[in-house]
Amino acid sequence: MNKLIRALLLCIGLATLQTAWAGAEVFALRSSNPEQVLEIMRSALGDRAQVEIVQQKLVIIGDEKTLAEAKKLLPQIDRLPTNLRLTLTENPPTESIDSNSGAITYNVDKNTQTLETVEGAQVSLDFTKFHQQAETNGWLFSVNEQPVAVQLLEMNVRLIGARAVKVMMSFARYENQQRRVYGRVVTGELGTWIALLPQSSVTISEGNGESVEYKSGNKPGEQLYLMIEKIFPPRPIKGRR
Numbered sequence: 001m002n003k004l005i006r007a008l009l010l011c012i013g014l015a016t017l018q019t020a021w022a023g024a025e026v027f028a029l030r031s032s033n034p035e036q037v038l039e040i041m042r043s044a045l046g047d048r049a050q051v052e053i054v055q056q057k058l059v060i061i062g063d064e065k066t067l068a069e070a071k072k073l074l075p076q077i078d079r080l081p082t083n084l085r086l087t088l089t090e091n092p093p094t095e096s097i098d099s100n101s102g103a104i105t106y107n108v109d110k111n112t113q114t115l116e117t118v119e120g121a122q123v124s125l126d127f128t129k130f131h132q133q134a135e136t137n138g139w140l141f142s143v144n145e146q147p148v149a150v151q152l153l154e155m156n157v158r159l160i161g162a163r164a165v166k167v168m169m170s171f172a173r174y175e176n177q178q179r180r181v182y183g184r185v186v187t188g189e190l191g192t193w194i195a196l197l198p199q200s201s202v203t204i205s206e207g208n209g210e211s212v213e214y215k216s217g218n219k220p221g222e223q224l225y226l227m228i229e230k231i232f233p234p235r236p237i238k239g240r241r
Contacts, residue, residue, distance in 0.1 A: 025067050027058040027074055032081045032120035033158070034058070040077045045070060081118040082159055083231035088113050088125065088196075090223050116231065117157070125153040125224075139197065140222045141171070143182070143214045148173055154183075155196075157228060163189050165228050169196055182214050190228055197224040 031037050034053050041058065042051045049062030049070065058078075060070050089112040113130050117123055127138045128151060138149035156168040170183030188194035201215045216222040 023064060023067055024059065024061040025070065027060070027078070029056065029058055029078050030080050031078045032118070037074075037078050041070065041073070044073055081120050084117055084119060084157060085229045085231050086115045086117060086123065086157070087227040087229075088115070088130070089225050090130075091225075119157060119159055121156070123155045123157070125155060127151045127153075139171075139216070139224065141182075141214050141216050143173065144212060148214075153196075153224075155226075159190075160187075165190060165194075167194065167196065167226065167228075180212070182212070188226075188228075190230065192227065194226045194228070195224075196226050198222055 029037060034056060037058060038051060038053050041060070045051060045060070045062065045066060048066045049060050051061075052059045058074070060067060062070070113125075115123060138151040139153065141148045141150055150171045150173065152171065154170045154172075158166045158168075160166055165188055167186045167188070168183065169186065170181050172179055172181045174180070184199065186194055186196060197216045198218050199214075199216050201213055
């Protein structure tokens, strides 16, 4: 293990710090978002330790007390990705409430799709598979006031705390034989409908200094709503004695 630590420290030029801080530890990570683990650990340990990601491993350099604190904290922030169920529908879902039981029932559009994935995974939405009887060639956007039909949307879901979710959505199109990617971040809560489309006017600054504006509206083919739910593994059934 000492040889491994030494090799990793040399990779980031921190070998001399191990002596100054007395010790170092290397941790294999389970999280699909190691940068988030790194950020939280740096914030928690402050200037009492040097924390880095090297070859997908977390390297912490510090004194004995700080390393013990890090070992205790890590299991709380480094967790396996959560299993998620994504339900997508093209028209705004309506709800009805039973007057007796108070149960809420959602009525969704016929063009509805349910996907199972894990937190942080890249999810591709294909319009041709999603829309059984397509009247258009894709979801309709306006890019710089020009209509665009997009067949493929990319989506990435992250959990924020106990209830909040962050959805990063993007799509690509070719302009003058150049591939350009547009996207935005949408936030919401677990178990609620989140409007991915329609989108109000969104302006993106290109690397060359140009600005591109895109938006979608309220017409058919311009709407897409998402509900995110956690999937919990079934509890084992205890055998009878």
